[in-house]
Amino acid sequence: MVNDLGVIKVDLVATGKDVIKACQLKSYDILLMDYNLGEGKNGQQLLEELRTTKLLKHVSVVLMTTAETSQEMVLSAIEHKPDGYLAKPFAFNLLKNRLDKTLIRNEALYNILSALDDENYAEAIKNCDLHINESGRYSKWCLKAKADLLYKLGEYDVALHIYKKQLSERCEDWALLGQGKAFAAQKKYADALKSFQQLLTANPMFMAVYDWIAKMHLALNDPDTAQKTLEKAVAISPRSFTRLHDLAHLCQQNNDLAQATNIYRKTLELAENSIHFSADNNFELANCLTQYAKDLQGSEADKLTREALNTLNSLASKFKNDILVKIKTKLIESKVYYTMKDPSKAQAVLDSALMLSESMGEENNPEILIELASTYTHSNNIVKAQEILKELGEKHANNEEIINKIELLSEQPFNEKTKLIISEFTKNGIELYEKGDYDEAIKQFARAMRQFPKHVGLQLNLVQALLGALNQDPNHDKNYQQCKTCLNQVKNSASLQQRKQRYQDLSDKFDIVSKLRK
């Protein structure tokens, strides 16, 4: 069909990967592609990749054929948008007409588009202004592009000015979305939340807004509402792996282990035969099942531990030659046996994991060591776990990824950045505590603890704030339970010795509060 357009050279490719390969070899003037590319990235994501890797110029024309349009397409950043959508089925004359129109438009916007290609955003903004001042035909496009670029440059105030002006004239979705994102970037989470909620009321099918709203609730220290928000999104659109995965993590952090295991089961199912297929999905489900089983008794716990073992066993055939998978499988298996109250089997599996990793020269692999520390923590071998983490943390102090994982298990921070974050949280929390605002102080410490759940100092501060609130209302169940859990963790921690006095004081106060409860 395209040969009839007067196009001289045409290359045809079948998959997203081939598009990238083709664009690496040649610079195309026109790209015609479908939104639905089957497995993997969709057309929108592919275009985003082509633009960010500079494989495709902004001055080139991109038309995307679709079966239908979605909110995500309409509201994506202008840089990642195709120049037009063609609803299928379309006739040849329609394609020709659209190409003509788009070529005319891109010519009118050439100065802006080529500035984008040069990543000269200031110049692009200047040219947008020129077009707007001349009341050009594409002024609205220029206004949106300008706002997007200002946001990208971190000029949130100026971007907000554009969004607000638009909203005062007509409430358009792009302006609401932009306003929300700019507020969020300025850490004005409550304002951002309002914008996103307004956008969602008008567009309940706009899935990306649920993610933004959940993020805002988290930033505002309301993880429960964040969880509920993502649950709503998942009910509407149940097949997004990334969102399901985020939700599972959130549930696990919120200690809603029943829901977390449910969702990990779904992610595992969804990942099968997809690009998300990985042994990690099995590990996460098995870990969560084991953690959940620890809180339960009898047949319920048995059922979960059995499922955990099955989940791990199913990996053997799929990852036959993967040593890391083998070692990790054994480490988690050991946790399961510990939960099943079979310590000798737990020890045997752990020993064989250690032997295997040593014989394969993997004994210093950070991934294995973190999993090992997690296994030791699970079996209350806290001192050993903390030793491993300490050594690992000192060795990899500059590796953010490793440090982030360590921080979820470690009782102490390893780098300056972390120390600074914790001391900032602590300072704010103590200030609130001293003002008698216990609820806010609790939120402050709880938020820090989401990032550093095992940090003993934070736990003790949280206990103190909780006790402040409990003194006023000893019958507050949630605070009471949380206080109990925290004290228990501190009691089992490796660094109890250094904090013994403070722990004892708080523990005594907790006993007094306990007696006041009805």
Place this chain on the structure above:
Amino acid sequence: MVKKEDADFYMLLASSIHDMKNSLSLLMHSFEEMYADVSRENTKEVERLALLNYEISRVNNDLIQLLGIYRLSQERLPLNVDEHFVYELLEELILKNEILFNLHGIHCNINCDEDLTGHFDLNLITGVINNVLVNAARYAKKEIQLIATKDKNYLCLSVADDGNGFPINMIADPGGHMKNINFHTGSTSLGLYFADKIATMHKEGEKVGYMLLENNGPLKGGVFSIYLP
């Protein structure tokens, strides 16, 4: 919370329709090749092909409406309102139906300022007007006019023809679809029901969109109009 069976049915319906649209695309392309090869003097063949083209657009319109109405009933029809050039929309609608107009010997022209813009869901409104246009091509004698104006912050898109106009009962209750189903004529008025729903989904502040059927329009025939805030 959407029930699992509903979600499954929805997935099935959506992916089937997606698949059917891909088939239609191929069908459309084969059709275009055939149409290009046929001599314009061979009127019989041209007529047959035009009928084929008409049926392809009808199937496509039905698919759009089917999915749209199912989604409406599930309250999950997204409305993607954006600002668009109206002239380009009307021009594309004529291109879409060029062969059909040629067959019926109908001249279709546009009465719209080239810089006029409006806020609406492009896909849905294209579907609505296209359906009306395909219908109008059946009932018009010689001429159809696509008219777009902006008045009191409403964008008005009209399809006027020089036919005999709409039946009186339709004009009185254009959106009341079930009453108008007539299996003998094959008319379900589903298109008008859909159009009415899509119009009212378009809102801005206090203003709500609506549609209107009139007779004795600018070409002395029926006029379909949709008003969008």
